[in-house]
Amino acid sequence: MSFSNRIHIFATTRKAWIASRATIVALGLFAMQQALRLPAGFGIEDFMGWASNTDNAGGIRQAIIYWDSLPVFHNGPTYYLLLDTFCFIPLYSLLIYGATSALHIRFTPGNWLLRALWRITPYLLLLLVLDDLAENLSGFSKLGYPVPHYFGAHADVFNKLKFPLLFAALLPALYYMLAWWLGFHCSDAVVQLRREKWHGYMGVVGRSRYVLGALALFAGFTLVMDQCRDVVLSMVDGEGNWPTRVTVIVLNALAGAMFAYSCFLWTRLVCMVERISLPQFTTGAVSSSVGYFAQQWARFLALLPALMMVILLGYVTGDALASLRMRGLDDGNVIGWLSFFVALVVLLCWLFVKIRQSLHKDNLASYYNAMGIGHLLEERSRLPRGVPAVFQPLADLLSPTALPLVALSLLLLLRLMPGLQPQAFAELCLSLTWWLGVAGVLSLIEQRTSVPWGLFLLILIGVLGLYNLTNNHQFSLLAHGAAPDSVKEYPALVGGIIIGLLAAVWWLLTHTHRKTLSSPTASGGLLFLGYTLLLVVLLFGGLRFAEHYSEPASMLTAKVKRDLLTTKLHQREDTSKVLYVLAAEGGGIRSAYWTALMLAKLHEEPKQEVSKRLLVVSGVSGGALGAAAYRACLRQQKTLVSECIKEGFKKMDPLSPMLEAFMMEDVLARIVPTSLCVVPGCAYLSRALPFERAWIAAFRTMAQPLSPAWPGEPELMLNSTAVETGNRNTFSTVKLEPYEIPTNNDIIEELDGEPRLVTAAHAAARFPFINPLAVAKGPGKKDFRHLADGGYYDNSGVTALADLMPTIRERYKTNPIRLILIRNGQPVADCEKKRRLAPLAGCLKNEAPAHQDRDNALMQPLKTPGQTFYADAFGPPATLLHVSGVGAHGRQPAGNALWYSDKKDPNKLQPCTLDQESSVNLVPLGWYLSESARLALEQQANKVDLSACLKEFTPDAPATAALP
Structure with missing residues (x-):
């Protein structure tokens, strides 16, 4: 048997083995890619795509220096190329x-197009493999290995050819799939059989x-919105x-693993439950085919969380190594953990x-469609062969009725051990495990009875919301929760009672009434x-009783007269x-900490008296919370402001308690009439x-x-930002006249009481989907609105200052006024990946540049490559995003600020930027900050030069404001 025949037999008979190994190697390569991230x-x-020429020599050399800066991962690029060459490519x-x-053998061999595609497949694959090998050889050449210079000099050519060749190699398979989908080249009988299977x-x-x-x-929390990335990093590179x-x-x-x-468990069970009204398949072959698909589908869905966890760990690997490089550490413990x-x-x-x-x-x-509910709920897992029978009780915990109770426990x-930090990832997985039960x-009841009971539940939730009975996110104007000592106990107690109620109801439903659930009539759904x-009645009654004892001072906070x-x-x-006006942009807890650090640094600048000359701070999203933390530390008056901020953020974890409430109390609040309680959310269900x-626990005076x-x-x-109108709604410490904020709202004037500092800041920092929309209620019963993150309107915070500048200029006619912009995640000028095929050497250094000319960058319109992929289809939604507060409107205010500076001497009053650089280590945008992330931000903050912001000058003529 020839070598080519052996390969053909192996590739066609061991597809599952090859696919599993290719997936494992691909995940390993992904983790190594993250570990080898460059600034x-x-x-x-x-x-690997940078050609070895004079223009790129500095960038290539600097990339190697950057990788070598961490000896624990010194040979990482070599290992990556070896793994790709000898494992992944084959x-x-x-x-x-x-x-x-x-796919080819599914069709009759008579069609010439099918035969032609099959014949060219090996040659297309050979071209792809040769190109990939040539690109890897170019990588070895640039790393200094004895490889002919030709490969390194043409690396860009190999890189550009790779994806066209990959598409060409996949083209036959894609055509076969399309032909199978549309029924080409098949008899009518085969098409009919396929339709039944489908x-x-x-x-x-x-x-x-x-x-x-x-x-x-789960994917949204772990991969899309980056909420768990820094949480996992804290597990392997934190204190304790x-x-x-x-x-x-x-x-x-x-x-x-439980999730x-x-x-797997519930996909398997819901596919196996018998629906009486479903007609039987015409042949046993169809039944077996659908059953096999159901079996593999359950296995596939169980594999997805594991894959997402591995991808998350890959990102964390890159974050950890980037943090170590930035701090100049060679800590093998991180890799070990x-x-x-x-x-x-x-x-x-x-x-x-x-x-x-x-x-x-x-x-x-x-x-598929074969068993009753009672039999499925009684199914028990058996121990693997060779495991002693004494461990059978542990296997019993994986049964359909026990696993949700284990998750609740x-x-x-x-909740009872808050010292086990961080908890957010575990809370997410355990909550999903419970609610999947x-x-x-x-779902078993729905399939058994052919009645959409879940749809009825959704309709009920919609009706309750329509009549404003479940408005549980009204932000508090009460003194409730102001005392940090008291708020630590009652939420944990009430949370424990809620979990106990859920466990009791689950036990009664799945054990006492199992026969009723198995009935093909509507009795099972009605019982559910x-x-x-019953759960709603118990929760509502208990919470109405508890809210009277939760805080003695649950009265409206009287409005404070604002000048x-x-x-x-x-x-x-x-x-x-x-004089200074300051804007702090949004960006999760990263921007909150960066804003607070920069405000503290300005405050503690010797001999400048910035606190007396800083007129207004405008904050959006995380920037608003950072400004509030700065205000809280000013009023604690115990330590240096910077020390107060560092200590507060060090012990703070707002994500874990919010996430546990998101996945438990907030779900229950969809069916509990919380609007009938005196305290918003019945004091707990929000x-x-x-x-x-x-x-508040981190910064006590934020409760004021x-x-x-x-x-x-x-x-x-x-x-x-108001959801219903799109207007900017400002929580201000001064009263704003209508002409000062045209078309926008001074919302405190419309409220019955005075919000707490933390509540006002949180209303401006509603991270999409993670934080709930705030409900601001006015004097009338129907006078309310929903408030979203301020970044929807303007993520820079400058537009609010622009509205106030005429009033400020009227008071200070001769004073120079400078705008200070606190921004985060800013790219280094001329270093963005999408603007260059290869970077400048300075872009790959392990530190931010000492000085950048930000002023011209503020004035320049954004430049990006033209959209070519279905531009007509994706153009309108892309435009809608790009003109939002995080798009053009987020950049325009800063540009306008520069445009209206002094025309005679534009170097005098141009805006000053205090930027957190993304070139070194971009902290994920979430609500959790690991020790690594905090230290990285603090290190960048220590290197920030304030001289450009604080320099004085004597104007030759009256200065023009830096804002219109």
Whole structure:
């Protein structure tokens, strides 16, 4: 047998083996790509595409120096190229060939086009492999290995050819899939049989809709919105003794494994449950085919959480190594703890496979529409072969009725042990495991009775919301929660009671009434809705009773009289020096910490008296919370402002309590009439409340009302966006006249009471989907609006200052006024990846440049490559995004500020920028800040030069304001 025939047989008969190994190697390469990230958004794949010429020599050399700066990962690029060359290239080429062959044999061999595509497939694959090998050789050449210079000199050519050749190699398989989908080259009988199978496949997917929803939520938190990335980094590179760290890592890995197993379990059960009204398939072959698909679909959905966890760990690897490089550390412990986490995930995946094998059924048809609910709920997992029988009780915990209770128990443990930080990832996985159990039972009842009980529940939620009965996110104007000592106890107690109620209802539903659930009549669904109603009554009654004892001072905070801006400005001392107005842009907790650090640095600048000359601070989103933290530290008056800020952020975790409330209390609040309570959210059923409590616990004075600025403090403008109108709604410490904020709202004038400082800042910092929309209620019953993040309107915070500048200029006619912009995640000029094929050498250094000419950059319009992919289809939504507060409107105010500076001497009053650079280490945009992220931000803050912002000058003529 020839070598080519051996390859053909191996590729066509071992497709599953090849696919699994290719996936494992691809994930390993992805993790290494993250570990080999370069500043300014470049990476190892970009490095391989840089031609070895004079223009790129400095960038190539600097990239190697950057990688060598961390000895623990010194040979990382070499290992990456070796793994790609000797493992991934052979595996993916065999996988493409085997998949194309499997599709090809499904068709009759008479068609000339099918034969031609099959014949050219090996040659197209050969071209792709040769190009990929040539690109890897160019990488070895640039790393200094004895490879002919030709490969390095033409690296850009190999890089440009790779994706066209990949598309060409996939073209035969893509055509076969299209022909199969449309029924080309097939007989009518085959097409009819395929339609019946396809109908069954879609039934399998439809039955797993609740699992798909849970997976989408998990992906959103872990990968899309970056909420868990810094959480995982904190597990492997944070403070704490090793027993605590081991406990946290084991608990988080176990929670992730439970969620993955839950996805498998409920997908499998809901596919197996028999629906009486569903007609039988015409042949046994169709039943077996659909059953096989259901079996593999459950396994695939269980694999997705594990894949997402590995991808998340890959990102964390890059974050950890970037942080170590920035801090100049060579700490192998980080790699060790990461390896421990990965090893745990692999071990738990192996156990999952073994337990899954114990549930295997020889009859494939039994995997779809074959059994009753009672039999499925009684199913127990068997121990893998060779495991002692004494461990059978542990396997019993994985049963459909026990696994949700285990998840609830671990959630209660986390609430009772807040010292096990961070908790957010474990809370997410355990909450999803619990709710998948609830949704799984509901789905079993739906399939058994052919009644959409879940739809009825959604309609009920919509009706309650329509009549404003579940408005649980009204921001508090009450003194409730102001005392940090009292707010630490009652939420944990009430949370424990809620979890206990849920566990009791679950036990009654799945054990006492199991026969009723199994009935094909409507009795099972009515029983489920009845228990839901009982839970609502118990929760509402208990919370109405508890709210009277939660805080003795649950009264409206009286409004504080606010002076007009003109009055406040005239109360300030006259000076001939430069005055400042400051804008802090949004960006999650990263921007909050950066804003607070910069304000503290300005405040503590010796001999400048910035606090007396800083008139107004305008904040948006995270910038608003940073400004509020700065105000809180000014009023604590115990330590240096900078020390107060660092200590507060060090012990703060607003994500974990908010996430646990998001996944538990907020879900229940959809069916509990919280609007009938005296206290918003019945004092507990709102994820906004624990978020604010976390800030209060870190900065005690954030519980004080938002009141006028004290002497030596700047006025605050905390900006949010009204959902219903799109207007900017400003929480200001001064009263704003209508002409000062045209078409926008001074919202405090419309409220019944005075919001707390933390509440006002949080209203401006509503991270999309993570934080709830705030509900601002006016004097009338129907007078309310929803407030979203201020970044929707303008993410820079400058437009609010622009509105005030005529009033400020009227008071200070001769004073020079400078705008200070606090920004985060800013790219270094001329270093953005999308603007250059290869970077300047200075862009790859392990530190931000000492000085940048930001002024001209503020004036320049944004330049990006033209959109070519379905421009007509994607153009309108892209335009809508790009003109939003995070797009053009986020850049325009800064440009306008420069445009209106002094025309005679534009160097005098141009805006000053205090930027957190993305070139070194971009902290993820979430609500959790790891120790690595904090230290990286502090290190950048220490290097910021304030001289450009604080320099004085003597104007030759009256200066023009830096804002219109």
